[in-house]
Amino acid sequence: MQESERLFAYAVSRVGNRETAEDLVQDVVVAAWEKRSGFDGRSLLGTWLFGIMKFKILDHYRAQRRTPTSLSVDPIDNGEWGGDPLDQLFDAQGSWKIDPNYGMETFVDTPVDEAKRNDILSAVKGCMDGLSERLRLLFSLREIDQLPVAEAAAAAGVTPGSAAVLLTRARHQLRACLQRHHIVP
Amino acid sequence: MNCNHPPAPRPALSYRFMQALMGPFMKLAGLSCRHFAELCSAELDRPLTSGERFRYRFHSMMCRVCRPLPRQFATLSALTHCCVDDSAAGSPDPKPESLLDEAARERIEHSLHAAVAKGDNPS
Numbered sequence: 001m002q003e004s005e006r007l008f009a010y011a012v013s014r015v016g017n018r019e020t021a022e023d024l025v026q027d028v029v030v031a032a033w034e035k036r037s038g039f040d041g042r043s044l045l046g047t048w049l050f051g052i053m054k055f056k057i058l059d060h061y062r063a064q065r066r067t068p069t070s071l072s073v074d075p076i077d078n079g080e081w082g083g084d085p086l087d088q089l090f091d092a093q094g095s096w097k098i099d100p101n102y103g104m105e106t107f108v109d110t111p112v113d114e115a116k117r118n119d120i121l122s123a124v125k126g127c128m129d130g131l132s133e134r135l136r137l138l139f140s141l142r143e144i145d146q147l148p149v150a151e152a153a154a155a156a157g158v159t160p161g162s163a164a165v166l167l168t169r170a171r172h173q174l175r176a177c178l179q180r181h182h183i184v185p
Numbered sequence: 186m187n188c189n190h191p192p193a194p195r196p197a198l199s200y201r202f203m204q205a206l207m208g209p210f211m212k213l214a215g216l217s218c219r220h221f222a223e224l225c226s227a228e229l230d231r232p233l234t235s236g237e238r239f240r241y242r243f244h245s246m247m248c249r250v251c252r253p254l255p256r257q258f259a260t261l262s263a264l265t266h267c268c269v270d271d272s273a274a275g276s277p278d279p280k281p282e283s284l285l286d287e288a289a290r291e292r293i294e295h296s297l298h299a300a301v302a303k304g305d306n307p308s
Binding site for chain 1: 297
């Protein structure tokens with residue numbers, strides 16, 4: 001059951017809802033038992049279970065897409081920025097309003113392993129939490145699960161064309177958030 | 186997130202001067218910084234067309250301010266990828282708010298026992 005706690009923490013971080021996360025853990029535990037012959041011991045048990053959990057999370061989003069929810073209302077949303085983040089970063093002729101490199105050296109020059117130990121990772125998480133639900137979902141399906149854009153768009157309930165726009169917004173919003181909130185030269 | 190840091194300053198005077206001179210033409214030719222920023226994101230999702238590749242390279246060559254942008258996005262991608270996986274999955278001690286409560290634990294154990302019983306007795 002120790003693994004189930006980690007599975008639950010992971011599921012909560014991905015779906016943001018305790019009840020759904022509990023259901024997912026339950027599904028994973030049962031699926032793991034049913035597919036136990038497929039576990040050959042070459043990987044850690046936890047790694048295998050997390051592999052199942054990732055599929056369950058994708059199934060969850062795909063199933064949710066078929067159900068009318070708030071996620072399928074608005075094809076393009078702008079999150080906390082109240083508009084296209086690019087409009088706030090660029091002027092009318094497409095020039096930067098702010099210096100995009102101010103303070104970003106720390107961010108870019110810190111190796112990932114080191115970033116895990118310091119505040120950069122928590123800043124990334126904090127900024128991801130600031131994305132709207134749809135942006136966060138689409139961005140995490142694309143960047144964390146590394147789904148192709150079309151599949152991520154389908155799971156998030158948007159068209160592939162909208163997904164390209166939304167992913168651009170998400171990346172710029174995150175980049176700007178990190179610049180605004182965390183990275184100090 | 187709370188912000189205690191000063192906002193990023195305006196770009197350097199030399200950049201603003203160049204943009205004042207060239208900005209309208211760059212925009213017209215699809216070579217503005219905003220176009221470049223959009224291409225930086227697009228190239229992470231799909232192969233750029235030859236026209237886009239040309240504009241991307243040309244802008245990258247011309248604009249010192251935009252040049253670090255692809256690396257910033259690559260770093261963001263790498264950190265995002267490890268942040269969710271590591272924060273929950275790799276952490277030996279999940280945060281208290283991320284712990285299963287007793288009722289959920291029992292429910293999961295019950296469903297596991299049911300699956301075990303079903304496996305032992307397939308009929």
